[in-house]
Amino acid sequence: MDLITGFFGLIEDLTWGWALIPILVVFGVFITVMSGFVQIEYFTRMFRVLSGKNQSGDPNAISAREALLISVGGRVGGGNIAGVAVAITLGGPGAVFWMWAIALVGMATSLVEASLAQLYKRSNGDGTYRGGPASYIIHGLGHRYRWLAVVYAICLMLAFAFGFNAFQGNTFAGAVNDSLGVDRLWSGILLAIITGFIVYGGIRRIAKVADVIIPIMAFIYIGLALIVIVMNITELPGVIWSIIANAFGLEEAVSGGVGAALAQGLRRGLFSNEAGLGSAPNVAATADVRHPISQGITQSFSVFIDTIIICSCTAFIILLSPVYQPGAEGIDGVVLTQQSLVSQVGNWSQYFLTFAILLFAFSSIIYNYYLGETALKVMTGAPAALHVLRLAIVVIVFLGATAPGATAVFFFSDPLMGVLAIVNLMAIMMLFPTALRVLNDFRDQLKSGVDRPVFRPTAFPDLDLDHEAWPYAKANPETVVESRPTGV
Template sequence: MAEFLGTINGYIWSNGLIYLCLAAGVYFSIRSRFVQVRQVPEMVRLMFRGEKSPSGVSSFQALAMSLSGRVGTGNIAGVATAIAFGGPGALFWMWAVAFLGASTSFVECTLGQIYKTRDPLTNEYRGGPAYYFSRAMAHTRAAPLFKIYGFIFAAVTVLACGLLLPSVQSNSMASAMNQAWGISTWVVAVGMIIVLAFVIIGGVKRIAAFAGVVVPFMAVAYIVMALIVVFSNASEIPGIVSTIFASAFGADAAFGAIIGAAVMWGVKRGVYSNEAGQGTGPHAAAAAEVSHPAKQGLVQAFAVYIDTLFICTATGFLILSTGAYRVFDGDTVTSPVLKDGGALPSDAAVGPTFAQVGIDTLWNGFGSSFIAISLAFFCLTTIIAYYYMAETNLRFILGKHSVVPVPVIRGTIGTNLTAVLQVLILVSVAVGAVSTASEAWTLGDIGVGLMAWLNIIGVIILQQPAYKALRDYERQKKSGLDPVFDPLALNIPGATFWETYDPTGGKDRAQTTV
């Protein structure tokens, strides 16, 4: 089975997907006139503005929900893996895919806001790739094809976020706790199930509230800790920067032979970490209460920077500056070792151990506990975000049928299948906690890759409304207005939510007049 999954993963994460991620980022950057550079001040301003309502969360809460999906084991174990199999140059390609991916994130998340709708079961805002695939072309002859495409994406996302991706997070968390405190992976699994059950059963509002408190606190604490360790080795920084850039382009003698691996692992782990183009960000973006879709598109673009340029970079410099790394000439730990940083024990596993040993070089014995605690929070919030995305796509698949009562069994189709989904994701967490790391990461990579293929191709076809929204937003801002979105004036069909939206009341006019 492991060999079969590895083969499938190899096909999905072929060079085609690597080039697609990079090329799409370049294309979206040019089409948006490098919105990820021009609008950075506006991104920061919008993060802390915006209103929430009974149906939607605030811009900051939506950002936190999005970051809770982005900031996870990929920021620690993922960076370590990229360096182990791609060399220090992989970190440069993670930066590259983040810079380009910020424009991709803007486009996909703006589309998520434009084509959002209300959940017929809870009245909360819902949106994402499945929604914009099915709605953006609803007025054209291609409508049936795109509706099917939306259902395919939704099914893949339920599978990936409900079963495949949670196992990676729980595996890293259980492994880190086992190494730090000797806690059995089964005990960790039970603890995760209890916490997760409490949060996810509470719905979108509880998820947003939990993420809004935990994610910012842990992200700042982790970055500060990493910077303390890095600056304690300040003399190493110039050499690290030089090595990263040289090995990224094959100019470093030690890593020149693995330049292809540097690109592949950098892009692969970069996309896994910041999720730009993967199609996960638009789900959280659509939940925000904003007066214009471009507002949340800009906020979500900045989330890519937070994830990769801040947190992943902190991990990379922590590992490299302390020598807590080992680079292999191949994709497995059985491959020959190209270079050993010198700080790792001979039996150290690729993953969180790299960061744990790095911190231990400054405070012996503290690294294991700190990384275990960091991963506990990062992984829990990421799993919760995965559940929200899986639930959103389940709602899309069910549509109006989600409110249909179930004979004999109490509740509706939507509430009963949501309960089944909650059980499945908890089972996935338990299985992932006791699985091997390689099995968990392979399943996670398959889930990420399938979503990325479907979403990026679809967004390339549907991108035009995002640019119309961006130009409209910038025009209104230039006139001194607080931008309000009117899809009819911009000739954007299918944005039915916005056609009746009342920006003064946080509800649509149709609801207000009832």
């Protein structure tokens, strides 16, 4: 066992410890510059998805908004409540600035990976679609790279469907036990039953649940943060100055100064928004949209929601409270967030935070399950295998919830997430010229006066695309302009 643990520890050191974060940052900056700061160019367009007008009318289809909310539900979790608190504790207020910075860069990376997932998606024949990094590896790089897609799929399933779902089940049961005194067994049974009901409904039921849960979860938490900000509005300028000053070394709240702020901000930001890690594109591919870039813009928006909005809410709740003392030890993680909230609005808020954690955990469970389902379909299409996976997820969630130390065996999750991130980055680096071609097609249509660009796969004959996945091209041929089939 020690040998296995040491092996996965080495993988984590070689990915997260040495190479992955610098690669994610450098590649994010590269995409931002080479795409012409696309996340800024289409920032206002991101908000269109909230109207839900991208739907084709097919009752089976997953709308852009539903796909957005599923991915937000997966991105938003413990990292937004506990992770931000850890970043501030270890890196000082300046860590928040670098979280914002990596989110702005990550928005471009997320746009590219989600657009590629849409570009190479496949139709299921019933109005739904599937795709993701494994799909754009196979159909974008070629079938000779199928082995790489299988490696990606195995890492995705083990890390998210099994490891992180056990963690979320543990978080759920622990929060209920700590705040309400409910035994882990009962909360584990309840969570397993709800999980089973959702996962056996497939992506459509997951989308419908996310469409309800995620807005409630986000708006209540944002509303509570706004109350704290309004109550301390005179102190807000000082907090913002502290964030900027600590980020650039004008002040030093913790030992390590700028280095600690930079390291913690980048690491926690990347863990929180998952930009470039290759998980969210699996959900992005399910959306029924007119153009791949449309969903890329939408997924870029999910990074903005996760880090710029939700993480900032947690940061201001902590930094505006008297509980946080720079450099002090003993209080960190979710306890720091909880006590900061209690100090501002009263003891009732700790129960609200427990409720928020429960919703965050549940939304992550259904998101992680879908990633596992997508990974399984890369390896086998046997219906029996899908039933085994669903049953395994229910059991994993129950075990994670009922055994306080159960998640210790999932030491492989972070290292495997590092491997799948490396695989995904390799793929999008190789396919980046193709992504630019599709982006230019989107821009050309906008310049020609088309308000809602439509993707026509016949304009890209050299690419291995599923023409049945683009019904808009057949329904609206008059809205499509010629696209450059080659070059950037």
